[in-house]
Amino acid sequence: MPGARLRTVRPGKPFTLAPGWTVRLRGGPSLTFVAVESDSRCPVDVQCVWPGDAVVTVSTGRSTFRLHTMRRTSVHLTARLSLSLLALSPDRRDDLPIRQDRYRARLRVDRE
Numbered sequence: 088m089p090g091a092r093l094r095t096v097r098p099g100k101p102f103t104l105a106p107g108w109t110v111r112l113r114g115g116p117s118l119t120f121v122a123v124e125s126d127s128r129c130p131v132d133v134q135c136v137w138p139g140d141a142v143v144t145v146s147t148g149r150s151t152f153r154l155h156t157m158r159r160t161s162v163h164l165t166a167r168l169s170l171s172l173l174a175l176s177p178d179r180r181d182d183l184p185i186r187q188d189r190y191r192a193r194l195r196v197d198r199e
Contacts, residue, residue, distance in 0.1 A: 093117070101173055101195045106187050112196050115168045116147040123175070123190050128156060130181040141175050143192050154192075164196065171195050 095111045096102045102110060104120035111117045121144040129135035140157035152162040154172035161171040174193040177185060 096196065098168065098196045098198045101193055103191050103193050105191055112164070112168065115165055115196065116149070118164070118170070118194075118196075119146045119148075120144075120192050120194075121146050121151065122187055123185075124153065126175075126179060126185065128175075128179050130179040133181045139179075143172055143175060145170065145192075145194075161197075163199075167199055169197050169199055171197065 093109060093111050095113055097113050098115075104110065106120050106122050109117055109119040124142040124144050126141040128139040128141050129137070138157055140155050143154045145152050145154065147164060152170065154160050154162065154170070156172065156175050159172070161169045164170050171194065172192060173195055176191045177189060179185065
């Protein structure tokens with residue numbers, strides 16, 4: 088988000104990031120969507136026997152975390168804050184690879 092102001096997000100409120108974008112968590116660290124490491128999700132135009140998985144990498148500057156679409160994992164950012172991946176877009180298509188800059192991760196930070 089070159090030239091843009093750093094946005095602050097509140098715990099409990101979902102937000103969307105693109106690779107390279109950073110948000111500041113109210114009462115917590117900043118969070119950057121680094122990249123989609125892998126994307127084996129089932130394409131929307133194909134019938135699959137399992138849904139597949141994508142791995143999203145996020146960073147606080149001190150630590151790097153990997154979140155999965157299939158297992159709907161949460162990670163502990165601090166002793167009081169956890170991060171969840173709610174969704175990843177766009178959906179995969181069988182004939183079209185997705186460029187990194189097109190991905191959007193829907194995330195939420197919750198207080199524990």
